[in-house]
Amino acid sequence: MNETFLKACRGDKTDYTPIWFMRQAGRYMPEYQKIRQKYDFLTMCKTPELAAEITMQPIKILGVDAAILFSDILIVLEAMGLKINFIDEKGPQVSPTVRTYKELENIKNLELEKIQFVFKTVEILINEIDVPLIGFSASPFTLATYVIEGGSTKDFVNTKKFMFSEPKTFHKLMTMLTEATSSYLIEQINAGVHAVQIFDTWAGILSPYDYEVFCKPYVQRLVREISFYSSTGTDLNSPKKIPVIYFAPNTAGLWVHLKDLGVNVLSIDWRIDIKEASKFFNQPLQGNLDPLVLLGNDEELLRRAKTILIDGMNAKAHIFNLGHGVNIHTSVDKLRKLVDFVHEFSYKLRKFN
Ligand code: CP3
Numbered sequence: 411m412n413e414t415f416l417k418a419c420r421g422d423k424t425d426y427t428p429i430w431f432m433r434q435a436g437r438y439m440p441e442y443q444k445i446r447q448k449y450d451f452l453t454m455c456k457t458p459e460l461a462a463e464i465t466m467q468p469i470k471i472l473g474v475d476a477a478i479l480f481s482d483i484l485i486v487l488e489a490m491g492l493k494i495n496f497i498d499e500k501g502p503q504v505s506p507t508v509r510t511y512k513e514l515e516n517i518k519n520l521e522l523e524k525i526q527f528v529f530k531t532v533e534i535l536i537n538e539i540d541v542p543l544i545g546f547s548a549s550p551f552t553l554a555t556y557v558i559e560g561g562s563t564k565d566f567v568n569t570k571k572f573m574f575s576e577p578k579t580f581h582k583l584m585t586m587l588t589e590a591t592s593s594y595l596i597e598q599i600n601a602g603v604h605a606v607q608i609f610d611t612w613a614g615i616l617s618p619y620d621y622e623v624f625c626k627p628y629v630q631r632l633v634r635e636i637s638f639y640s641s642t643g644t645d646l647n648s649p650k651k652i653p654v655i656y657f658a659p660n661t662a663g664l665w666v667h668l669k670d671l672g673v674n675v676l677s678i679d680w681r682i683d684i685k686e687a688s689k690f691f692n693q694p695l696q697g698n699l700d701p702l703v704l705l706g707n708d709e710e711l712l713r714r715a716k717t718i719l720i721d722g723m724n725a726k727a728h729i730f731n732l733g734h735g736v737n738i739h740t741s742v743d744k745l746r747k748l749v750d751f752v753h754e755f756s757y758k759l760r761k762f763n
Contacts, residue, residue, distance in 0.1 A: 411540050412540055418728065420694075421726045426753050426756040427722065430729070438740045455480065465535055479603065492505065504559075528597075544603065546606060547595050548611070549610035549613065549629050577624075592635040605655060607656075621667055633671060655675040669690070675694045678696070687725070712747075
């Protein structure tokens with residue numbers, strides 16, 4: 411297996427900068443669309459052979475250094491007795507919602523048997539691919555926003571109303587989601603994933619105080635539990651240790667809190683200067699190209715990629731990625747060009763420095 415990505419996660423030296431993309435399997439890709447025309451998104455997630463095939467598409471087509479399991483952060487809710495649905499244009503829907511103490515009853519004991527398809531997909535993939543497989547979940551807080559709001563939102567009114575009016579109940583909900591997420595990630599590790607990424611997509615809506623009170627302790631607990639489970643000790647270089655990556659866009663104002671989460675890799679977005687971040691954070695960094703630069707011209711794209719690669723050399727280790735998911739209007743050719751450029755330029759950068 412090509413271990414470059416895992417080496418960088420551990421902070422070890424690599425021959426070149428590894429690269430993968432959040433949402434690397436998706437609607438921008440004609441090969442994905444071909445399958446998507448026949449099946450709805452949830453069927454694709456729930457059919458291990460299809461999910462595995464879609465996970466592998468970017469490995470074959472783009473030549474990236476890691477695969478990310480094809481699934482969604484909301485899938486785990488089905489193992490907790492909630493219903494999820496993905497409606498074109500409207501986005502994801504979760505029901506019933508949880509907004510009061512009484513409604514905590516809507517969340518049932520975790521039954522991972524209900525989502526065995528996830529672990530089945532992992533088992534197929536680890537025998538098929540020659541790059542590491544990344545498993546994932548949402549952070550407890552980001553998952554809570556979907557459970558409370560019932561879908562996507564711009565202002566998070568229900569989440570904040572709940573948090574500020576019934577903080578004790580909110581903490582109880584966070585504990586339930588943390589325990590479920592922890593078991594879910596551990597089961598992905600048992601099935602064979604080589605690394606995990608925690609998506610904290612909505613952490614950036616919180617003030618530093620509220621992040622510290624309502625979000626951070628649960629991320630720390632989750633990270634502690636997975637790390638303890640996946641390691642024979644605290645030795646990061648232990649081959650059994652599964653690296654934990656934390657991705658929380660729009661969180662430059664939360665810097666001080668991101669420093670001591672206990673994660674192995676921090677994934678940063680384009681709103682943070684990677685050179686500055688390298689001075690501040692001790693762990694390897696992942697990121698941080700604005701995904702929409704891929705909609706511009708090639709010269710601009712490569713110029714910016716080059717800067718990120720040079721600046722990323724200041725970090726403990728660097729994994730090239732976007733600051734958020736691949737946009738649907740992105741050209742496959744451009745992404746392939748970027749992958750080749752990152753590999754070639756970063757190889758020379760190490761060789762001649
Ligand atoms: O990165 C990958 O390639 C792995 C698969 C993956 C998906 N969603 C597939 C998907 C991952 C890691 C996710 C995570 C996810 N899902 C997040 C966190 C990452 C982020 O973007 O911040 C969030 C917030 C979700 C929730 C979600 N899922 C939304 C809001 C939507 C609708 C918006 C959209 O882009 O359609 C989805 C659907 C979804 N998840 C699709 C894919 C490929 C599109 C499904 C389709 O219609 O084909």
